[in-house]
Amino acid sequence: MIAEQKRKISMPPVLLCFLLGSLWETSAAQIRYSVPEEMKKGSFVGNIAKDLGLEVRMLSQLGARIVSRGKKQYFALNVRNGSLVIGERIDREELCTQSTQCLLNFNVLVEDTLKIYSVEVEIIDINDNSPHFLLEELELKISETTALGTQHLLENAYDPDVGVNSLQGYELSSSDHFSLKVHSRAKGVKYPELILERALDREDEPIHHLMLTAWDGGEPVRSGTARIRVTVLDANDNAPVFTQPIYTVNVPENVPQGTVLLIVNATDADEGINSQVRYFLVKIPGKNSEIFQLNSVTGELLTLQNLDYEDAEFHEMEVEAQDGLGLRSRAKIHVTVVDVNDNAPEVTITSVTSSIPENAPPGTIITLFHVHDRDSGKNGQVLCSIPDDLPFKLEKKVDNYHSLVTDRALDREQVSEYNITVTAVDFGGPPLSTDTHIFLHVADINDNPPTFSQSAYSAYIQENNPRGASIYSLTAHDPDSQENALVTYSLVDSNLPLEAPPLSSYVSINSETGVLYALCSFDYEQSQELQLRVTARDSGDPPLSSNVSLTLFILDQNDNAPEILYPAFPTDGSSGVELAPRSAEPGYLVTKVVAVDADSGQNAWLSYHLLKATEPRLFSVGLHSGEIRTVRAFLDKDALKQNLLVAVTDNGEPPLSATISVTVAVADSIPEILSDLSSHPAPESQDDSLLTFYLVIAVAVVSCLFFTFIVLLLALRLRKWWMLQVVQSAADHVGGVSSSQFLGIDGVRAFLQTYSHEVSLTMDSRKSQLFFPQPNYADTLISQQSCEQKESPFPAQSLLQGKDEQTSFQVNFVL
Numbered sequence: 001m002i003a004e005q006k007r008k009i010s011m012p013p014v015l016l017c018f019l020l021g022s023l024w025e026t027s028a029a030q031i032r033y034s035v036p037e038e039m040k041k042g043s044f045v046g047n048i049a050k051d052l053g054l055e056v057r058m059l060s061q062l063g064a065r066i067v068s069r070g071k072k073q074y075f076a077l078n079v080r081n082g083s084l085v086i087g088e089r090i091d092r093e094e095l096c097t098q099s100t101q102c103l104l105n106f107n108v109l110v111e112d113t114l115k116i117y118s119v120e121v122e123i124i125d126i127n128d129n130s131p132h133f134l135l136e137e138l139e140l141k142i143s144e145t146t147a148l149g150t151q152h153l154l155e156n157a158y159d160p161d162v163g164v165n166s167l168q169g170y171e172l173s174s175s176d177h178f179s180l181k182v183h184s185r186a187k188g189v190k191y192p193e194l195i196l197e198r199a200l201d202r203e204d205e206p207i208h209h210l211m212l213t214a215w216d217g218g219e220p221v222r223s224g225t226a227r228i229r230v231t232v233l234d235a236n237d238n239a240p241v242f243t244q245p246i247y248t249v250n251v252p253e254n255v256p257q258g259t260v261l262l263i264v265n266a267t268d269a270d271e272g273i274n275s276q277v278r279y280f281l282v283k284i285p286g287k288n289s290e291i292f293q294l295n296s297v298t299g300e301l302l303t304l305q306n307l308d309y310e311d312a313e314f315h316e317m318e319v320e321a322q323d324g325l326g327l328r329s330r331a332k333i334h335v336t337v338v339d340v341n342d343n344a345p346e347v348t349i350t351s352v353t354s355s356i357p358e359n360a361p362p363g364t365i366i367t368l369f370h371v372h373d374r375d376s377g378k379n380g381q382v383l384c385s386i387p388d389d390l391p392f393k394l395e396k397k398v399d400n401y402h403s404l405v406t407d408r409a410l411d412r413e414q415v416s417e418y419n420i421t422v423t424a425v426d427f428g429g430p431p432l433s434t435d436t437h438i439f440l441h442v443a444d445i446n447d448n449p450p451t452f453s454q455s456a457y458s459a460y461i462q463e464n465n466p467r468g469a470s471i472y473s474l475t476a477h478d479p480d481s482q483e484n485a486l487v488t489y490s491l492v493d494s495n496l497p498l499e500a501p502p503l504s505s506y507v508s509i510n511s512e513t514g515v516l517y518a519l520c521s522f523d524y525e526q527s528q529e530l531q532l533r534v535t536a537r538d539s540g541d542p543p544l545s546s547n548v549s550l551t552l553f554i555l556d557q558n559d560n561a562p563e564i565l566y567p568a569f570p571t572d573g574s575s576g577v578e579l580a581p582r583s584a585e586p587g588y589l590v591t592k593v594v595a596v597d598a599d600s601g602q603n604a605w606l607s608y609h610l611l612k613a614t615e616p617r618l619f620s621v622g623l624h625s626g627e628i629r630t631v632r633a634f635l636d637k638d639a640l641k642q643n644l645l646v647a648v649t650d651n652g653e654p655p656l657s658a659t660i661s662v663t664v665a666v667a668d669s670i671p672e673i674l675s676d677l678s679s680h681p682a683p684e685s686q687d688d689s690l691l692t693f694y695l696v697i698a699v700a701v702v703s704c705l706f707f708t709f710i711v712l713l714l715a716l717r718l719r720k721w722w723m724l725q726v727v728q729s730a731a732d733h734v735g736g737v738s739s740s741q742f743l744g745i746d747g748v749r750a751f752l753q754t755y756s757h758e759v760s761l762t763m764d765s766r767k768s769q770l771f772f773p774q775p776n777y778a779d780t781l782i783s784q785q786s787c788e789q790k791e792s793p794f795p796a797q798s799l800l801q802g803k804d805e806q807t808s809f810q811v812n813f814v815l
Helices: 002-009 013-028 048-052 056-061 092-096 670-679 686-731
Strands: 030-036 044-047 064-067 075-078 083-086 103-110 115-124 137-143 151-153 167-172 178-184 190-196 207-216 223-233 246-252 260-263 278-281 292-294 300-303 314-322 328-338 346-352 355-357 365-372 382-385 392-396 401-406 417-426 433-443 456-462 470-473 488-494 507-509 515-518 529-537 545-555 563-566 577-580 589-592 594-596 606-613 619-621 627-630 641-650 657-666 752-754 758-760 769-771 776-778
Touching: 030 044, 030 048, 044 048, 048 056, 048 083, 064 075, 075 103, 092 115, 167 178, 167 190, 178 207, 246 260, 278 292, 292 314, 346 433, 365 382, 365 417, 365 433, 382 392, 392 417, 456 470, 470 545, 488 507, 507 529, 563 657, 577 589, 589 657, 594 606, 606 619, 619 641
Parallel strands: 030 115, 137 223, 246 328, 355 433, 456 545, 577 657
Antiparallel strands: 044 083, 064 103, 075 083, 103 115, 151 190, 167 207, 178 190, 207 223, 260 300, 278 314, 292 300, 314 328, 346 365, 365 401, 382 417, 392 401, 417 433, 470 515, 488 529, 507 515, 529 545, 563 594, 589 627, 606 641, 619 627, 641 657, 752 776, 758 769
């Protein structure tokens, strides 16, 4: 169809104008029909084909159809017989409400010829609705004093039909007192009025029942009814009367808000609205309107706020009763407030001292305060108290004033602060109390000297202690505070002899911490104990002090080697000889080695050992006695001169020892052996010489290895420095650097080191020592010629003196 329309529109303009003109002429003609409302669906309306001048068979061929703008299609086109029929149920009241004429318009479109026809259908009203009232019962209230002829407007009845089918009039049931009058407004609207024809008497007939009927003019006639209830009102000729002229009540002041205090009551002899009484409080200046509320219906008097006896002991007010038409009467209400114990005592601090010295005398005033209770009678009587265990008391002054004073001496060291609770209690039931806290600080005075925890102290110190080491610590406690508790320590005296150095050269004490330091290394062999007195003094004014004794016990260390007393070393250069006869039996006492040790205890326990002998199994030495005895008898092959090397060792840790060489001559007499002694020089100790030789070789090897390491390290440094110089010369960014000054690749100056090795050699291999001191650094190269050898502190001859002496020498290697 769209394509057909496009084809028709694209026709020549002359033909298109002709078709549009025909369509306009056809649409100008209008077909009218009329049909009653509420007809069944499919009911015949009119022959639309005949009215349009079309054959019935052409309707379907030409595509005739109804075009309507509404949501519902109230009409339908029957193309088989060309008739217009009802498509949907039609309700005139729903479509047109109270309109006089109700029309429905739609169009019939012939699509093939593009002709459109206008059709108008008038909906004719039928009497399908009865008049009705909105209320089934109408209620009127008329006073018995109402004048005759008074008109009372009644509710209208409503009928949705129009014309003669609408509301036409009203009728009233028969009555001796009332009549009905009907009025008409614009557009014929009628409304009824009830007219009083006869005086009413409530006592004779308080209520009248009437019936109002509304009817229309349709066929058949329809009507609707409503009941009328007329209530005769009583005339207000009596005022309300209270049951009593004055209402009184006693109320405790702690009643909660909203409590009903009393109920006022007034009666009215009238009836109905004239007997309905409402209550009101007469408004007068004051707070009563804010405190009390009167229920206007029940007459209950209740509280809006809490009552307070202290603000007002009683309240007076007037109450008014009023009936429905304004007649009124008054009565008085008297509310007496009964005091209860609802106020705790109030404590007001007038003067207070926050700090007091601990030496304050008894009776010193700390706080002055005032006590007040707003209640009355016993509820307002107050008793003040403080805890019994405090050194304070309360004194009552005039006008409920009290003072808090000291009762006895205070001691800050026992209690430095007090939180004093002053309790004020009234005599009410139950009693109420108020606690007031007073904070008091006890100021310190210097009444306590520093004290030590012990009456005497003792400390044990190993001898040979390092200088400056902490050897003991003392602490004194001062219970005072701040500066009064700041303790300083000092040393008083000692038990040193008069010729001894002063005490300050032995020990010192840190004045703040009480730590003792040794200023020298103690020697047990010189002094076994040191008695001191330490003084602790505070910084108070005046300062207080106390003393305590301190005994320092020096503990022995094994720092002394045994000293051989016998055999004594000859002073004339000759060697001592002990004589043993050839005929000596086994166990013969040849001689005795006597030695002492300056140490004490186990460090002084000595033991004797035979280290070396010409004939190892010829002699023995007593382990603890030092006696040299023969083990067997002398043989002819035994040498005439027997050399014995005896070692004396103490029991310390580590043990120290000393050796003595003893020469035993095997002869029966001294002249016999003298010639032999002179002809046999003493052989040199080959073993000692070998030991010294080996040590020297070892030191030389170590020095060579170290020198090789230094040369290798220097070569690596020079190589890196040379590579850096090559890179820098290629870049031309860095100036030359003197090779005589710098040897490191990062500009760090190389330092050569001078090493000194000290070797101490003794005849006893256990006493030989090799020292490697810390290297000494030099800023420039040290030439080989600048190295020189240090001289030995001992003469060379001391190496060959005797087997009983220690041999030592020092070798310095300078690289």
